Amino acid sequence: MDETISIVLFSGTDDKLQAASVLVGGAAALGKPVRILLQYWALEAFRADRIKADHGLVPEAGEAGRAAIESAAKAGGSHWSDTLRMSKELGEVDIQACSLSMDVLKLKPSDLDSLVDGVEGVAAFYINAGEGQILFI
Amino acid sequence: MANLDIKLKVDASGLSCPLPILKATQGIKTVESGQLIEVLATDPGSVKDFDAWSKATGNAMVEQDAADGKFRFVLRRK
Numbered sequence: 039m040d041e042t043i044s045i046v047l048f049s050g051t052d053d054k055l056q057a058a059s060v061l062v063g064g065a066a067a068l069g070k071p072v073r074i075l076l077q078y079w080a081l082e083a084f085r086a087d088r089i090k091a092d093h094g095l096v097p098e099a100g101e102a103g104r105a106a107i108e109s110a111a112k113a114g115g116s117h118w119s120d121t122l123r124m125s126k127e128l129g130e131v132d133i134q135a136c137s138l139s140m141d142v143l144k145l146k147p148s149d150l151d152s153l154v155d156g157v158e159g160v161a162a163f164y165i166n167a168g169e170g171q172i173l174f175i
Numbered sequence: 176m177a178n179l180d181i182k183l184k185v186d187a188s189g190l191s192c193p194l195p196i197l198k199a200t201q202g203i204k205t206v207e208s209g210q211l212i213e214v215l216a217t218d219p220g221s222v223k224d225f226d227a228w229s230k231a232t233g234n235a236m237v238e239q240d241a242a243d244g245k246f247r248f249v250l251r252r253k
Contacts, residue, residue: 060192060193063193063194063196063197064192064193064196064224066197066200067193067196067197067199067200067228067232068196068227068228068231068232069231069232110191113189113191114189114190114191114194115191115194116190116194121193121194121197124197124201125197127201128197128200128201128204129200
């Protein structure tokens with residue numbers, strides 16, 4: 039069975055990116071290769087100049103949800119970008135920007151954080167995913 | 176309980192998932208095959224996580240205990 043886990047990150051809110059970073063970190067610790075394709079608002083969140091900015095939460099979080107997430111972050115969580123950085127250092131994690139989303143958002147590779155390894159299209163993403171699972175977040 | 180020759184202690188207390196297993200992954204790379212590391216964690220998910228991590232990576236669980244919400248794992252590098 040193909041061990042590679044491929045994740046399409048579409049959503050750019052901090053809660054979804056946080057949840058995704060936990061999945062990536064777990065896979066990296068277990069030695070499973072991870073490939074990530076960044077689309078739309080997730081790609082926007084990886085801009086070098088605002089990766090640690092407040093990217094908001096999904097609407098259903100509400101006020102109570104925001105308070106819970108803020109207190110969990112203070113209690114020992116790390117920012118999703120730091121979890122991804124650590125995962126890349128320890129495991130095999132490849133992060134690609136979707137070329138269409140780059141065009142739509144008028145981004146250049148130099149606009150993106152160094153976590154992003156390159157730009158690719160959907161065909162390359164599917165080929166590299168092989169027979170492994172694909173998650174969409 | 177025999178005295179264990181722990182080469183590295185990793186304190187992941189207060190850290191939430193997946194940081195304890197990431198810190199363990201980071202730590203175990205710094206010791207040699209056959210040597211032991213000790214990890215402390217308070218994340219309640221860490222018991223099942225370290226069991227899975229040990230099985231998946233082949234780094235054997237040598238000792239494991241829990242007291243007052245603190246978990247301790249001793250692992251031998253594969």
